[in-house]
Amino acid sequence: MIAEAGHFALVLALFVAIVQAVVPMIGAHRGNAVWMAMDKPSAISQVLLVAFAFGCLTYSHVVSDFSVVNVVQNSHSLKPMLYKVAGVWGNHEGSLLLWVFILAAFGSAVALFGGNLPPTLRARVLGVQSLIAVGFYLFMLLTSNPFERVFPPALDGRDLNPLLQDPGLAFHPPFLYLGYVGFSMAFSFAIAALIEGRVDAAWARWVRPWTLAAWSFLTVGIALGSWWAYYELGWGGWWFWDPVENASFMPWLAGTALLHSAIVVEKRDTMKTWTIFLAILAFSMSLLGTFLVRSGVLTSVHAFATDPERGVFILLLLMIVIGGSLVLFAMRGPALRSTGVFKPISREGGLLLNNLVMSTGCAVVLLGTLYPLFLDAVGGTKVSVGPPFFNSVFIPLMVPMFMAMGFGPFLSWKRADIVQAALRLKIAFIVAALAVAAVIALAGEGPFLALVGLGLAAWLVTSTLVELAERVKLFREPLVASLGRLMRQPRASWGMTMAHLGMAIAIAGMAGAGGWKVESIQVMKPGDQVNVGGYDYTFVGARQGQGPNYTIIEGTFRVSKNGQDVVTLKAEKRNYPVRQMPTTEAAIHSLFSGDLYAVIGDPDGQDGGFVTRIYFNPLVAWMWAGSMLMVFGGVISISDRRYRIGAPARRNRKPAVAANP
C-alpha cells in the first residue's frame, strides 16, 4: 500500500507540475494576476506530494519491505539503520526521487519567501522551475519507477554496495544534489529574466543568495566525495579526474564564475549577458553531471546505472533544456542593456578574468571528459584521458588565476592602478618567497609544482589578510577603532575573506599531499617496525571480528616518534558476505603537519604476517579544512543583511519592451 501511495503521489506531482509550468507563465504573459497567483499553491502542493512520495520510499527501506524491487536490490535486513536510510538515495531511482524532491523544495522556498519578487518574475521563475520538474517526473515514471513491486517478495535484500556503506558517502549525494539542483534557481531566474527582457541590480540580489547556497552545498558534496575516496579506497589518493568527479567539478567551476559575475551585475550594472550565460552554463553542467552519472554513458567507479533507454531519455531532456535555453539566450540576450563601464585593470576586470579562467577551466574539463566518448562514438581509436592530461592543462590555467586572486580585492571599481596595488602587496610577495625557502630548507627539494603551489598559498593567505587589515585600517588608526571596524564589516566581505583564505589553505593541502607523500608497502609480522615520514610504526597484531553486516580483520599499529608514543592506529579490512565484497577502512590520524595513514591487507604466510601499507600524507587535512572554510564563507555571505531585508524595489516596473520602443 505504502509504495502504491508513493507512486500515486508522484503521478499527482507530475500533473501539479504541468499546471505550474503552464498557468502562471500564461498569466505572466497576459498580465492576469489570478493565473500568476497559481504559482504559489501549486509549488507548495508539489513539494508536499514529492515529500510524501520520498517518505513512502524511505519507509519501505526502513521497514525493509522486500516486495519493493528498489529495496530488494539495495537493502538488506541486517544493514545498519543509517545505511537503510542512505540506501534510499544510494541507487538510480531513489537518487532521482531525491533530485526532484530538492527541486520542488527550492521551488516552494521561492513561493514562500519570494514575497518581495515582482509577481511576473516569480510566476515565470516557478514556471521554468516546474518545466524542469516535469521532465524529471516523466523520466522517473516512464523509465525509473522507484516503487515497482516484485512478486513473490524476496526473503532478503541484496544489500547496498558496501563501498557506499560509509558515513562520508551516505551524505555525499544529498549535498551534491542540493548543489546541482540549487543552480536550477539561478537558471530559472536567468530564463525568467530573458523572457522579461531585463536584468538589474535587484535581479542580481535575488539570484546571488541562491547561487551562494548551491555553491556551498556543492563544495561540501565534492569535499565529502574526495574525503571518502581518501580514506576508503585505501591508497591515499583524493582526486582522480574520474569522469564522475569531473561531472561534479564542472558545475562547481561554472558556479564559481557565476558567483563572481553576479557581483558585477549587482554593484555595477554590467556584464549582464555574460551572467545570464553563466547561470545557464552552471545548470547545464549540473544536468550533464546527472546525465553522465545516471545514463551509464561512462562506466566508472561510481556509475551504477546502465540502461540505454534511460540514457536516450536524459539525452533528450538535456538537449531540450540546454538547447532551448541557449536559443532563448541567443534571441533575447543581446537586447540586455548594461550601463556600467570599466577599464581592463579594475575590480570588474579582475572578476572578468576570474570568469574567463573558470569557464575556460570548465570547458577544458568538459573536453577531456567527453573526448574519449566522442572518439569512440565516431568510430575512432579508443583513448584514455587521465590525470596526466588534466593536470597538464588545468594547473597552468589556475596558477595565474591564483596570482590574480591576490590582486583582485585591491583593485578599485571602474579603473585601478596595478602598480600601486603591487606596492601595497609587497609584503605578500616577501612572505610567499620566504615560505618557499622555508619549505625547501625543511622538507628538502620537492616537485616544482608543489613548491609553486605552496608559494601561491602563502601569497594568497597574506594578500587576503593584508586586504582585511587595510579595510579595517589596522595600525593606521588606534587598535580599538580598527577592532570596531572589523566588527562592522558587512558579512558579504567576511564571506569573501574566508572563502579566499579557505582556497589558499586548500591549495597548500593539495600541494603538500601531492609533493611530499611518503609510502611504504611491506609484509609485517607482529612486533615488526617500519619508519615512515619520521614516525615509527609497530605492528601489534591483527584480530578478527564481526560487524553488523560484515566481518572484519582489524590490524593495530602503535605509532611513536623518537621513542614518544603518538597514537595507536586501528585499520580495518571489512568483508561484506552478501555481496562478497571487501572494503578497506584506513586508520588515519591527522596532525597539523600531515596525516598518519595505515592500511591492513591480506594475511601473508603462517606466522601472523600481513601485507600493510603505511603512508605519510603531508598537509592533506588542510584541503578539507580549507574547503570547510570556503563553505563557511559562503554561508556567512548568504546571511548578509541586504539579502535578508530583501532586494530594493525596482525603479520602474514597466516591461523593457515598452521602455525601448
Added chain:
Amino acid sequence: MADCSGAQKTLRMIFGFLYGPSGAGRSLRSPGLPQWWRPAVAGLVVALLLALSFSPVLAVEPSEVLDDPVLEVRAREISKGLRCVVCQNQSIDDSNADLARDMRVLVRERLLAGDSNDQVTDYMVSRYGDFVLLNPPFKVATYALWFGPLLIIGLGLFVVVVFYRRRSSTSVAETTPAALSNEESRRLEDLMKDET
C-alpha cells in the same frame, strides 16, 4: 572484449539453469523450496560476479616490489601513467585487478631487462594500444583534444578583447552625447599638449 562475452556466457548459463526451459526448471525444483529461491540465487550469483569484477583494495603487493629501489621508483612512475585496461579509470598502480598485477609485473620485467622508461611504455602500447596510456598520445585523432584548451582560451580572450573594445566605443558614445565643437577640440588639444 573476450572476457566480457565469457562473462555473458557464464551469466546465460546460470540464468538458463535457474529460469531455463520450464521442464528442466521444474524437475530441478524440489517441493520444499519456496517461490523466491530462483531470484534469490540468481541475485547472489550476479552479486558474486560483480564483486569479482571490481573491488577497491590494495594495489602493489610486497612480492612485486623490485629489490633495486631506483628501478622500483621508475616502475611506479611508469605504472601511474598506464591504465588498467579492464578497470574503470584506474592506473595499474592503483588497481588490484589480476590484469593490472600482470601489467605491473610486465613493466618490472622490462625494466630488469634494461629498457628505458619510454621503451617500456612503447612496449605496453604495442601490446594494449593507445588505450593503455592515461596521457593520450599526440596524434591526428587527439589534435582536437590537445589543441582544444588553447583554442578555448584563445576564444575566451578574443571575446574579452571584443567586449572591452566595444565597451570603450559605446562608452565614448555615451559620455560624449554631442560632438565637440571646433573651439572645444582646439582647447582640448592644447590641454593635451600641456600635459605631455
